[in-house]
Amino acid sequence: MVLPNSVRDASADPAAPVDLRRIQRGWYLNDWANAAFSATVLTVFLGPYLTDIATKAADAHGDVHPFGIPVRAGSFFPYTVSVSVLLSVAVMLLAGAAADRTGRHRTLLGSFAYVGAAATVAMFFLGGDHYLLGGGLLVVANICYAVSAALANSFLPGLAKPAERDAVSSKGWAFGYAGGGLLLVLNLALFLGHGALGLSSGTAVRICLASAGLWWAAFTIFPMRRLPRRPATAPVPQAVDEHAGGTLRELAGTLRGMRRFPLTLLFLAAFLCYNDGIQTVISQASLFGSEELHMSQTTLIAGVLLVQIVAIGGALLLGRIAQRHGAKKTILGSLVAWVVTLAFGYVMPADQPIWFYALAAAIGLVLGGSQALSRSLFSHLIPAGREAEYFSLYKISDRGTSWMGPLVFGLAFQLTGSYRVAIISLLIFFAIGFVLLLRVPIRRAIEAVGNEAPELL
Numbered sequence: 001m002v003l004p005n006s007v008r009d010a011s012a013d014p015a016a017p018v019d020l021r022r023i024q025r026g027w028y029l030n031d032w033a034n035a036a037f038s039a040t041v042l043t044v045f046l047g048p049y050l051t052d053i054a055t056k057a058a059d060a061h062g063d064v065h066p067f068g069i070p071v072r073a074g075s076f077f078p079y080t081v082s083v084s085v086l087l088s089v090a091v092m093l094l095a096g097a098a099a100d101r102t103g104r105h106r107t108l109l110g111s112f113a114y115v116g117a118a119a120t121v122a123m124f125f126l127g128g129d130h131y132l133l134g135g136g137l138l139v140v141a142n143i144c145y146a147v148s149a150a151l152a153n154s155f156l157p158g159l160a161k162p163a164e165r166d167a168v169s170s171k172g173w174a175f176g177y178a179g180g181g182l183l184l185v186l187n188l189a190l191f192l193g194h195g196a197l198g199l200s201s202g203t204a205v206r207i208c209l210a211s212a213g214l215w216w217a218a219f220t221i222f223p224m225r226r227l228p229r230r231p232a233t234a235p236v237p238q239a240v241d242e243h244a245g246g247t248l249r250e251l252a253g254t255l256r257g258m259r260r261f262p263l264t265l266l267f268l269a270a271f272l273c274y275n276d277g278i279q280t281v282i283s284q285a286s287l288f289g290s291e292e293l294h295m296s297q298t299t300l301i302a303g304v305l306l307v308q309i310v311a312i313g314g315a316l317l318l319g320r321i322a323q324r325h326g327a328k329k330t331i332l333g334s335l336v337a338w339v340v341t342l343a344f345g346y347v348m349p350a351d352q353p354i355w356f357y358a359l360a361a362a363i364g365l366v367l368g369g370s371q372a373l374s375r376s377l378f379s380h381l382i383p384a385g386r387e388a389e390y391f392s393l394y395k396i397s398d399r400g401t402s403w404m405g406p407l408v409f410g411l412a413f414q415l416t417g418s419y420r421v422a423i424i425s426l427l428i429f430f431a432i433g434f435v436l437l438l439r440v441p442i443r444r445a446i447e448a449v450g451n452e453a454p455e456l457l
Contacts, residue, residue: 166322
């Protein structure tokens with residue numbers, strides 16, 4: 001079966017609605033699968049654990065020297081995240097171009113997902129002062145996560161009518177937070193009970209890291225079985241060299257062609273700004289909580305778990321609000337809420353878990369909805385047949401793949417030694433993103449790429 005370009009195309013076959021629901025469930029389960037990497041690895045365990053390893057390897061000045069470059073141990077993790085995303089940009093663009101050119105979206109999605117899962121499982125062997133090993137595994141896993149998620153996003157335009165995409169995207173994010181939250185519950189139980197199990201805290205953390213890779217690999221089976229092949233935009237070349245050359249030419253053509261859609265580019269610029277701020281808050285929250293607020297590992301895990309739980313309802317709630325007021329207005333409102341949340345985090349007292357839980361609840365409330373609605377809104381702004389390539393650009397700043405924010409966060413800490421200054425420095429991303437999004441005429445942008453615009457935007 002080939003994925004239809006729209007639900008209207010699928011409705012000619014009486015069996016299509018049933019098949020489409022099955023495809024949607026498979027797509028939701030992809031978020032369920034890979035959210036474990038985002039929640040368990042990036043958000044909770046790897047930041048503090050890798051920072052501790054880097055601290056053990058640091059010199060008398062508190063610096064490590066990857067490839068001869070002096071870096072403060074506390075900045076190594078955010079810098080590594082930034083490096084992984086910069087490298088993933090080229091890989092995502094090439095993979096997206098190859099997927100659209102050949103129609104092998106599902107095959108490429110699975111390949112990158114399983115390589116990323118394997119790198120995550122290998123984090124079980126991370127210990128001692130081997131911070132470079134941890135950084136290398138993070139780079140590989142995060143690149144694969146970014147590419148597989150971008151390819152999964154490219155299926156969205158064919159999963160629902162234009163007016164229904166906000167709801168479908170929101171359900172996908174809700175599934176992701178539910179899956180990531182469930183694994184966090186299991187990991188919290190393991191970490192709290194590690195003493196009774198005869199495990200050290202470090203061993204418990206390494207098991208938790210590896211569990212995310214196993215979870216990712218196991219549940220990726222479902223989207224691989226349910227997501228169908230999509231049509232190629234060009235014949236599949238016979239020779240490998242021709243294939244590579246064709247993909248590069250196709251990618252170059254896409255980048256040149258995007259200049260014909262300046263409103264799509266304006267939306268993309270807005271998203272890259274505000275979502276980089278969102279993703280940096282997510283990826284650095286445990287580091288901020290442990291180093292600045294002096295929260296225990298147990299409190300950090302419970303706080304992130306609270307984010308996951310509240311984000312399920314938040315994604316569905318903002319999806320419903322968007323049905324009444326439009327996705328753009330709902331996203332703008334969520335950005336205001338993000339600014340208030342960051343200000344709250346800046347003045348929050350240390351050593352008081354109740355306030356940390358309040359911050360986690362506030363983040364969860366706006367987290368899933370702002371991202372889900374951004375994804376569905378962008379799906380309207382892509383010319384038909386170029387979904388994987390455009391979503392590769394979009395994925396430059398999505399779950400776990402931001403780079404500007406971690407770079408600013410790391411520099412702010414490097415210069416001031418304060419994680420409070422680092423967290424408040426992220427306000428600039430939300431402010432710029434808000435202004436840029438406010439200037440995007442969404443209906444005109446959708447019509448410019450030749451797509452059908454839903455009644456409410």
